[in-house]
Amino acid sequence: MPPWYHLLTRMSLYFENIIKSALSAALVYKGEALGALVVENLYVARAFNAFDIRLLDALAQAAATAIVNARLYESERTARIGLQALHEGMRTERDSLERRIAVHGALAEVVREGLPLSALASRLSRICGGPVVILDTLTQVRAAEPAVQAEMGRELPGIDWERLAGGLERAAAVRTAQHLESGDGHTLLVSPVTGGGEVLGFLLVHVARMLDAADEAAVDSAALVAAAEFLKERAVQEREIRRLSDLLDELLAGRMPALATPIPAFQPPLLMIVGALRSQDASSRRIDVPTLRAFVALTQEAIDSVMPGAIVTVRGEHVVAVVPSPRVSEEHLEQALRASGAKIERLTSNWRASFAVGGPAEHIDLISDTYNEARLAIEIRGRFGRHEPVFRVNGLGAFRLILKAVNHVDVVQGCERVLAAVAEYDRRRQAELLPTLRAYLNGGFSVKAAATALHVHPHTVQYRLARVQEISGLNFGFPDDRLTLEIALRVVDAYELL
CATH class of the missing domain: 1.10.10.2840 (PucR C-terminal helix-turn-helix domain)
Known part of the structure; x- marks a missing residue:
């Protein structure tokens, strides 16, 4: 016999001995049974009369109506809360969508109007509510909002460079944004700028709150805009390098290039400048493309500060420049080249720049010899372990005789x-x-x-x-x-x- 049978038996005997009389009324509303209303008397048998029965029945009807009303209220309240949550969610989505549309409109204007990177940094700063810095692949500061005096990432104020360098390295490796927590409770978002299968630079966004989905979408869109700008700059630079390289080939062949508009830089006497990078790390022998591009750009910037319009191009791993001697102060030119070399060393921390200044070549037929002499001079100095940021080929003494001897x-x-x-x-x-x-x-x-x-x-x-x-x-x-x-x-x- 199952255990529960004995339990029911004991409970039945208990109630038979305690309850003397009881009255029960069904709780029914529109034919639906909701429960029962029970009244018990533990002391008097047959204690209830007909009036008690009618009273309990009336109370049961009222209780049934109250139960139904309570259920209806709870159902309505639940539905109302659900509708409010749905409305709030729809309003949030609408606000987010409107914000994203406004964000994309603001960033699209940068592309449509051909605005510089500084305009991109300004718009992204307003969107995210914090400072924005755009770096190139060598961590050179290309734009910032608000403006900063720093020229490279390691010089940015209020940022731990070691933490930032680690974040840049991780972002470049996995090609996704990295969140760095700063000591003041702010968040620094490091987003890679990628294009053509390589990392072209980085976006840094410093905010005092967690970025929401619209902010991160804005950063992703800004990274695409920055990538397009970097690629455009690269295309322009490479096209100009090829053009000037062809003109330099003409000069080295002893021929004056046929140009519709004469360029002063082609008129002798000419200085030939050859720049090279030497690795300070024995494991780094080959110059990577971003470093060479930066070297060309910085050399161009240095020479343009003294003599705008000079020829600056690349031959192999050397930067070659042709500068008209009578129109430039050689002292100022050497100072500008030293500053350029110092900057590339700060940017890369692994390469040292050296420039050989040859000439002046008094006639176009002498340009090739002047170039070869400067190129050999810089290579020989490197092989001998001698490093001067800038040196004159005609100041090499006996070494210049050696350079001339190799032509015999x-x-x-x-x-x-x-x-x-x-x-x-x-x-x-x-x-x-x-x-x-x-x-x-x-x-x-x-x-x-x-x-x-x-x-x-x-x-x-x-x-x-x-x-x-x-x-x-x-x-x-x-x-x-x-x-x-x-x-x-x-x-x-x-x-x-x-």
Whole structure:
């Protein structure tokens, strides 16, 4: 027998012993049973009469009506709350949609009117209610609202550069916006500007609240506008570089370009400027494209500040400029180039700029020689580990004679014969004799300096130098022999750079 049977039995006996009489009336409203109204007497049997029955029935009808009214009220109240929530949601969506339309209209005007990046920063600042900064891929400040004195991201006031640099790196890696919390409780949104499969720059939005969906949509749209502007600037720069490169090729070939409007920069005497970047990190040998573009732009800006309209273009990994000598102060030009080099070093922190100033070339036929002399000069200085931000080729002394010597095949062949036996020994034994000789010469004939440069013991340098003397038949103790070895190595090194 199930357990609940015993429980019901015990409860029945309990009520039989306690309740003496009871009266019950059904709660019914329009034929729907809602429950029952029960009155019990625990002491007197048959305690209720006909009047009590009529009274309880009347009370039951009133209670049934009250229950139905209460249910109707609750149902109406729930429906009203639901309608209010729906109305509020629709109003929020409407406001958000209107705001997004206004945002896109404001940003579309920047594109439609061809407004600069500063106008884009101003509009985005008004939309998001906080400062906005636009950086290029080298974190150079291209526009800001409100305006700032900083030229690059690391100089922005009130921003922890280490945190920002980490945010920029993550944004560039994952191509999505990053939220950085600042110490004052504000939020810094770092959004990458992408186009053509690469990161072109960044948008920084500094606000005192969490950005909503409309704000983030505005930032995304602004990033697209900025990307279009960056790509347009790049296209214009590359087109101009190609045009000027073609004109420079004509000059280097000894031909005056045929132009409808003569350009003063093509009229001799001309200065030839060759700029190069040297990595301060042994692991970075090749210049990346954004760094080279920035180098060209900064060099153009520096030269234009002294001589507007000069030719500035790219050949390989060198920046080449042609400047009319009589029309420019060479002192001011060198100052502008130094400032340009210092700025590229601050922007990249890994590259050092150096400029060789050659000439002036008094005739168009001499332009090619002047260019080659400046190019070789800057390469030789780099190979010798010497770094000057700006130097004059005609101030190189004996090195200029070496540069001229490489144009004579018989001189080069004679120098190669001097070093032939040593070079062959190096090739067969990997003895590093010529690199040791080069380090010894670059170190001012110091064994200790050469050992430091080569990361070897000074005894190793002495042994290798002794082998050089033995194999070449030349003795460092004789000034003529030592000069012969140095000139031969310098000429061969310069010739290899051609």
